Amino acid sequence: NAGVTQTPKFRVLKTGQSMTLLCAQDMNHEYMYWYRQDPGMGLRLIHYSVGEGTTAKGEVPDGYNVSRLKKQNFLLGLESAAPSQTSVYFCASSYERFNAFFGQGTRLTVV
Amino acid sequence: QKEVEQDPGPLSVPEGAIVSLNCTYSNSAFQYFMWYRQYSRKGPELLMYTYSSGNKEDGRFTAQVDKSSKYISLFIRDSQPSDSATYLCAISPRAGGTSYGKLTFGQGTILTVHP
Numbered sequence: 562n563a564g565v566t567q568t569p570k571f572r573v574l575k576t577g578q579s580m581t582l583l584c585a586q587d588m589n590h591e592y593m594y595w596y597r598q599d600p601g602m603g604l605r606l607i608h609y610s611v612g613e614g615t616t617a618k619g620e621v622p623d624g625y626n627v628s629r630l631k632k633q634n635f636l637l638g639l640e641s642a643a644p645s646q647t648s649v650y651f652c653a654s655s656y657e658r659f660n661a662f663f664g665q666g667t668r669l670t671v672v
Numbered sequence: 673q674k675e676v677e678q679d680p681g682p683l684s685v686p687e688g689a690i691v692s693l694n695c696t697y698s699n700s701a702f703q704y705f706m707w708y709r710q711y712s713r714k715g716p717e718l719l720m721y722t723y724s725s726g727n728k729e730d731g732r733f734t735a736q737v738d739k740s741s742k743y744i745s746l747f748i749r750d751s752q753p754s755d756s757a758t759y760l761c762a763i764s765p766r767a768g769g770t771s772y773g774k775l776t777f778g779q780g781t782i783l784t785v786h787p
Contacts, residue, residue, distance in 0.1 A: 565715075592773050601680055603760060603779035604716070611773035619774070651715055653775075658764040659704040659723070661775055663715030 563587055567652050567664035574642045574671045582637040582667050584652030590662075592655045593635040595619075595627060597648040598666075604651065610635055642671045673698050676763050678778030687787050691748040695761035695778045698742065703766035705737050707746045710758040710780070719759070720746070751785045758782050 568583045584593065591612050596604040596619075606619030608627040616627050624646060626638045635654075639646060647670050653661040678695040685691055693707075704723050708716035720735040722728045728735045736745040744761055760780040765771045 592775075594775055596777070601779065603678065603680075604777040606774065606776060609774060617771075617774070620776070653715075655775070658773060658775065659706050659721040660718050661708075661716075663717070665715055666713075 565652055565654055565662050565664040567650075567667050569667060570665065571668050572670070574639075574669065576642060576644060576671060578642050579638070579640050580642065580669075581639075582650055582652075582669075584635045584637070584654075584664060586633055586635075586654040586662070588654060588656065588662065589632070590654035590656045591632075592658065592661075593629065594653040594655075594661065595625070595635065595637045596651045596653065597621065597646075598651060599648050607637065607650075644671045647671045675699060675702075675776045676761060676778045678761055678781060680779045680781055682782040682784065684784045684786065685751055687751060687753060687785055689751050689785070691746075691751050691755070691783060691785075693746040693748075693759050693761075693781050693783070695744045696742055697744065697763050699765075700739065700742065701765050701771075702763040704764040705735070705744045706762040706764070707733075707735055708760045708762055708777070710760060712757075716760055716777075753785050753787055756784045 595607040610629040613632040650667045655661040706721040707719045710716040734747040761778040
């Protein structure tokens with residue numbers, strides 16, 4: 562039972578490049594989330610999903626897109642990476658709205 | 673205005689001290705109130721949750737919610753060096769609203785308990 566798996570764990574991008582972060586959960590959870598964590602800023606919600614085929618914007622959605630075509634996967638896309646998107650990205654999933662399980666994080670550096 | 677505000681600290685206490693961590697929130701539409709703990713270079717893990725005003729106790733940890741003042745607290749008794757971590761409060765709105773399913777975190781408080 563893997564829980565929440567994020568791919569990749571580390572990545573360095575050049576400004577303007579694109580990439581997709583993959584989040585996969587094997588717990589049949591309805592809710593999935595993408596956060597970024599920067600020093601002193603806590604976890605800021607980028608986008609979230611309340612079920613397969615649904616997505617909604619969080620606090621900091623600009624520059625990111627998401628898709629949830631399958632219940633177990635939640636993809637986060639950066640179309641044109643900027644240095645301001647250098648961060649640690651966490652994916653989470655939950656069955657109920659108060660017990661989210663987090664992945665190990667993806668450390669992204671944009672140079 | 674952020675939906676939930678938390679003093680980022682850092683907070684440094686001696687072993688055995690009582691620790692008090694606090695958050696305020698802006699909207700009475702929130703239903704669930706949670707505390708997560710995050711160790712360095714790890715993802716957060718749920719510590720406690722509550723959905724009503726009052727206290728909830730779990731061992732050395734007590735979560736408190738005051739909905740009238742929109743204030744949530746976490747108390748740690750007899751703190752241990754192993755409690756050193758970042759503590760994040762989180763809120764989730766009740767069903768039926770446009771933000772249903774949203775899970776919002778505070779900035780996190782970095783706690784160090786020294787021997």
